Amino acid sequence: MKLAALPRADWFGPLAIVILASIVITAFDPSFLSPFNIQILLLAASVNVVVAMSQMIIIAIGQMNLAIGAIGGFAAITFAGLMQVWSFPPPLAAVCALGLGAAAGLFNGALIARTGVSAFVITLASLSIFKGADLGITRAQPFYGVPASVKAFGNATMIGPIPWLALPAAVVVIGMWRLLYRQKVGRFILAVGGNSSAAELSGVSIERTTLWAHGLSGFLAALAGIMLVGRLQLGQPSIGDDWLILSFAAPVIGGAALAGGHVSVFGTLLGVVIVAMITQALVIFRIDPFFVQVVLGLLILWTVGVNRLREVRLSGGRA
Amino acid sequence: MTASIQRAPAALVRSALSNEFGLVALIAVFAAWFALATPGFASPFNLFTLGRIAAIDVMIGFSMMVVIVTGGLNLSVGAIGACSAMFFGWLSQRFGLPLVFTIPAALAMGAALGAVNGQLIVRSGLHSFIITLATMSVFFGVMVFVTRAEAFRALPPAILAFGRLRYFGYVSPLLLVSAGVGLALAALYRLTPLGREMLAAGANAAAAELSGVRVGRVFVRCHMLSGALAGVAALMAIARTGAAIPSMAGDLGQDWLLPAFLGPVLGGTLLSGGRVSVLGAFLGSALVSELTNGLLQFRVGEFWLQTYLGLMLLAAVLLDLMRRKLVARFGASR
Numbered sequence A: 001m002k003l004a005a006l007p008r009a010d011w012f013g014p015l016a017i018v019i020l021a022s023i024v025i026t027a028f029d030p031s032f033l034s035p036f037n038i039q040i041l042l043l044a045a046s047v048n049v050v051v052a053m054s055q056m057i058i059i060a061i062g063q064m065n066l067a068i069g070a071i072g073g074f075a076a077i078t079f080a081g082l083m084q085v086w087s088f089p090p091p092l093a094a095v096c097a098l099g100l101g102a103a104a105g106l107f108n109g110a111l112i113a114r115t116g117v118s119a120f121v122i123t124l125a126s127l128s129i130f131k132g133a134d135l136g137i138t139r140a141q142p143f144y145g146v147p148a149s150v151k152a153f154g155n156a157t158m159i160g161p162i163p164w165l166a167l168p169a170a171v172v173v174i175g176m177w178r179l180l181y182r183q184k185v186g187r188f189i190l191a192v193g194g195n196s197s198a199a200e201l202s203g204v205s206i207e208r209t210t211l212w213a214h215g216l217s218g219f220l221a222a223l224a225g226i227m228l229v230g231r232l233q234l235g236q237p238s239i240g241d242d243w244l245i246l247s248f249a250a251p252v253i254g255g256a257a258l259a260g261g262h263v264s265v266f267g268t269l270l271g272v273v274i275v276a277m278i279t280q281a282l283v284i285f286r287i288d289p290f291f292v293q294v295v296l297g298l299l300i301l302w303t304v305g306v307n308r309l310r311e312v313r314l315s316g317g318r319a
Numbered sequence B: 001m002t003a004s005i006q007r008a009p010a011a012l013v014r015s016a017l018s019n020e021f022g023l024v025a026l027i028a029v030f031a032a033w034f035a036l037a038t039p040g041f042a043s044p045f046n047l048f049t050l051g052r053i054a055a056i057d058v059m060i061g062f063s064m065m066v067v068i069v070t071g072g073l074n075l076s077v078g079a080i081g082a083c084s085a086m087f088f089g090w091l092s093q094r095f096g097l098p099l100v101f102t103i104p105a106a107l108a109m110g111a112a113l114g115a116v117n118g119q120l121i122v123r124s125g126l127h128s129f130i131i132t133l134a135t136m137s138v139f140f141g142v143m144v145f146v147t148r149a150e151a152f153r154a155l156p157p158a159i160l161a162f163g164r165l166r167y168f169g170y171v172s173p174l175l176l177v178s179a180g181v182g183l184a185l186a187a188l189y190r191l192t193p194l195g196r197e198m199l200a201a202g203a204n205a206a207a208a209e210l211s212g213v214r215v216g217r218v219f220v221r222c223h224m225l226s227g228a229l230a231g232v233a234a235l236m237a238i239a240r241t242g243a244a245i246p247s248m249a250g251d252l253g254q255d256w257l258l259p260a261f262l263g264p265v266l267g268g269t270l271l272s273g274g275r276v277s278v279l280g281a282f283l284g285s286a287l288v289s290e291l292t293n294g295l296l297q298f299r300v301g302e303f304w305l306q307t308y309l310g311l312m313l314l315a316a317v318l319l320d321l322m323r324r325k326l327v328a329r330f331g332a333s334r
Helices: A003-007 A013-029 A035-060 A070-086 A089-117 A117-137 A149-157 A167-184 A184-194 A194-200 A206-232 A242-253 A265-284 A291-314 B002-017 B020-036 B044-068 B078-093 B099-124 B128-147 B157-164 B174-192 B191-202 B205-210 B217-242 B253-266 B276-296 B302-333
Strands: A157-159
Touching: A003 A194, A013 A265, A035 A070, A035 A167, A035 A242, A035 A265, A070 A089, A070 A206, A070 A242, A070 B002, A089 A117, A089 B302, A117 A157, A117 B191, A117 B253, A117 B302, A167 A184, A167 A206, A167 A242, A184 A194, A184 A206, A194 A206, A194 B078, A206 B044, A242 A265, A242 A291, A242 B128, A265 A291, A291 B099, A291 B128, B002 B078, B020 B276, B020 B302, B044 B078, B044 B174, B044 B253, B044 B302, B078 B099, B078 B128, B078 B217, B078 B253, B099 B217, B157 B174, B157 B217, B157 B276, B174 B205, B174 B217, B174 B276, B191 B205, B191 B217, B205 B217, B253 B276, B253 B302, B276 B302
Parallel strands: none
Antiparallel strands: none
8 A cells, every 4th residue: 555545544544543642641641551551441442342343244234233232232141141040151151142143133134135124124123122032031130140250251361451352352353354355245245335236236145145244243242242241240131232322433433434335344443442542531531421422422423524525525526 | 987986996995005094993903902801901090191101102203203204314312302301300490480481492402402413414414324323422411411410300380280180081181282293293294385395305305406495404494393392202201200300211312212213114104205194103103102001901021012112113114015015016906
């Protein structure tokens, strides 16, 4: 890539913001870059990046998935419930929960692809189906019987300040990058998102591609739910309730086109880091934590505005 | 003559397949079933409670419907409703202002927040989904920040008395408010140029623009109307519960989303815009409230309720697809 083309890359702006913000925040409070603080930052970012990827894959195909939080919560209580009630070993419980998440995603994908009803309505309906099942099974009470090994995985560090939770997150990021830029399915997903009729005419099965994207989205949502069980040390039914805004904020900050066909894996990763840094900065500067919501909302508005401007400029003033 | 005889059954079938007719039939069937199968459903008190909840759900549905007309949506209805309610509570409790002032002020607050949505959407040219997703977070966050998440409970007794008022032992006046707003909306879409411009702009923005409709301004008006109606729904909720509570619509106002879409979608409002059925939305929301109430009478448990509502939305869209196919077939064979 030529040096002059760098500022036009999706990840350039977010990266500049991350570096600049780190310098500014460290200047005010040197403890920002302390190992302990970095560990907290990475813990939050590890779960959130999986949440963001779960939405990003659906944005790539030009749709939206309102149900990721509900699927994540359902998978989380399944994971914790299987371990507590039927004393499943953690790996087996995790596989069951991941399978449930993928199945829930496939359910969404099949309905969207077969009926042609908008993804918004289908996932709004399935959001309440899964959330109701989650609350109905648990009666809104958490499962506390989480084995020590799972608790350790969710909180212990691997090397230096890097927590174990960063491992699945890193695998997901690299996997998504390979999928979208190196694998046929990923290229198909982007093609359908970019122009579904053109993709269909060139022999891409829209139904199969939609199923893939939603299955993967459900799988990732379940993974994030399982990671949160480890981090919170209990199977909380309310896991996933606050994912919706973040799941759109991070990909959008990373330069994703909401119409589909264009997403950036590393941009999304940086988007998650920016959100985590803002949350931390609000804590450091003792600003009301309620304000995170406001900042997240404003951040979405600002970035979609900037992305829109860039789009207009790239297309030579048209659109 | 022969033509009209041949046409009669087709017309009959089509009216029997119409959304509104189907909804009335469903409401009647379920009412009969619940009344026979549960002792509590037909009691005057339950009918009164059901009417109050249905009235609020209908208003939430209207608030979404007026934006769906444009082919967009408004995820921030719940957040706007909570903001209006808290503004009303603040004016009433802090300054002791009378209702003649506070009610219009609360509605103006809703309309102003709706105007912010509309302006952002029209000026940026972005889809209303992402804009209202962001503003829902901003509106709700600012509201919680300003109110410190504390409720206002010292409200004028008149609004509480209005919520408790009963006509004939079981009719809540809130239901009449919803019916009145519904009539006004129907008149807007059928009789006024503005209403027709809203429908035209929603059906085909480019064509409407070419025929002289100022599409941007019309869209902003739709969002202002949506905000004001969310304010009405919030005031009705205050009349029911007797307090202005920040969490009245759940975190970020998300709890209003499902009722907001259920009514209009069941009622046959096209999500792509340009077509609206006010009566359908009214009946759709009423059916949802009736089913919710009936299911609770059967003791399915509050927690599973969401699952049933989700399944209902799913069933509604699938049935609507089948209905459209049937109508198309009868239309073709005629």
